[in-house]
Amino acid sequence: MTLAIANTISQVRDHVRRWRQAGLSIGFVPTMGYLHQGHLSLIDKALEHTDKVVVSIFVNPTQFGENEDLDRYPRDTEGDIEKVRQAGASLVFLPSVEMMYPPGAQTYVEVQEVTRPLCGVTRTHHFRGVTTIVSKLFNIVQPDVAVFGKKDYQQFVTIQRMVEDLNFPIQIVGSPTIREKDGLAMSSRNVNLSSEERAAARALNLSLRKARELFAAGEIRPERLLAEATAVIEAYPQIDCEYLELRDSHQLQLVREKAQPSDRIFIAAKIGNTRLIDNAPLGEPCTLDAIVAQS
Ligand code: AMP
Secondary structure, three states, rough: OOOOOOOOOOHHHHHHHHHHOOOEEEEEEEEOOOOOHHHHHHHHHHHHHEEEEEEEEEOHHOOOOOOOOOOOOOOOHHHHHHHHHOOOEEEEOOOOOHHHOOOOOOOOOOHHHHOOOHHHOOOOOHHHHOOOOOHHHHHHHHEHHHHEEEEHHHHHHHHHHHHHHHOOOOOOEEEEOOOOOOEEEEEEEHHHHHHHHHHHHHHHHHHHHHHHHHHHHHOOOOHHHHHHHHHHHHHOEHHHHEEEEOOOOOOOOOOOOOOOOOOOEEEEEEOOEEEEEEEEEEOOOOOOHHHHHHH
């Protein structure tokens, strides 16, 4: 399988045009690189739906706040290209910041309600950066299908909303969270954890599991589910929990009365300087094996 590398927008358009002329369908996986098994599973998923898969690798500055980790974000372009090749993608797009945001750029795409809670509370311009760059990449690649990880569930819902509201002719597919053996969701940022921090990081998923176990045992009161999940995370003093919330899976509204199987529990926490997120639906199996396999 040959992998083409594009550094410019016109190179991407040339490849896509040729594939379209040959009657082939196009899948797209946007990433910020430092690829792991989670990203590669999105490429697999895209290949299930389409003939040719385009992967973009771009650490997008507009989705980072001033005091966030843009400068510390890990990068490994050569390693990434090899992984993308082995995963069976046909084209990797590696744009520069200047190409995506030339001098004078002043247009943003902004989705409203679903970006306000959860990560939107502390990362106030984050989703605006995400929807702007994803719109631009959608216009450059013009895929039939784009795949997003449910690990970033609020982002997945936001992109679905944007595609519907702005009439992008693109099918958005969500893909399950890929995890380490102890349940920690794979993330490019995990490499920034010290070994002690890495050991504590499993608490994020443990707390979600606690809520799911209780729900499986018949508990449907949101305040009880959250109290027990909070107790798990509070046992780890090095973890600074930013939010732990139960929300519905479509509009991301708080669940106040009775929890449903499709409701999701969301967590964000800082361990040292590293901010991690995770989420899971209440009503799926909650043994560790099942969670590592799929959630
Ligand atoms: P990022 O490079 O972090 O911007 O992520 C690019 C895409 O990979 C997004 O759609 C993420 O949701 C997805 N992704 C990141 N980590 C995982 C994971 N552990 N499992 C599944 N998808 C993931």
